[in-house]
Amino acid sequence: MAQVEATTERIIAAGPEDVFDALADYSGTREKLLPEQFSEYEVREGGDGEGTVVHWKLQATSKRIRDCLLEVSEPQDGTLVEKDRNSSMVTTWTVTPSGEGASRVVVTTTWNGAGGIGGFFEKTFAPKGLARIYDAELAKLAAHFGG
Helix, strand or coil: CCEEEEEEEEEECCCHHHHHHHHHECCCHHHHHCCCCEEEEEEEECCECCCCEEEEEEECCCCCEEEEEEEEECCCCCEEEEEECCCCCEEEEEEEECCCCCEEEEEEEEEECCCHHHHHHHHHHHHHHHHHHHHHHHHHHHHHCCC
């Protein structure tokens, strides 16, 4: 199995602490940022950053729905890591300063892909599809801050 990776990023017109706080607010802001591909959102433990356990279903394609149960950690300042208990999927959100009053948000998701021809198609097409989903989430994040 080859590791599959999808990465996207965006500059947000708000300070890094505010942007990070919005992303880490699983009991409030975060659910409002999710695009239509996410459903059945539920905070099961915590709700603010480290120690949160959150559930959602992610419909990556018309036929592919992932049932995700994510454990949230903050391994360092400005970084949120969401590890799926149901799969090898790990999503890392990194927020860094980008000039005065702006932040650069990078979201990277990795998982162990399938083998064979299915794995080839997954590695070829899944990152683009997932990047589109996270682009939509980052657009909602930018809109949250008036951008």
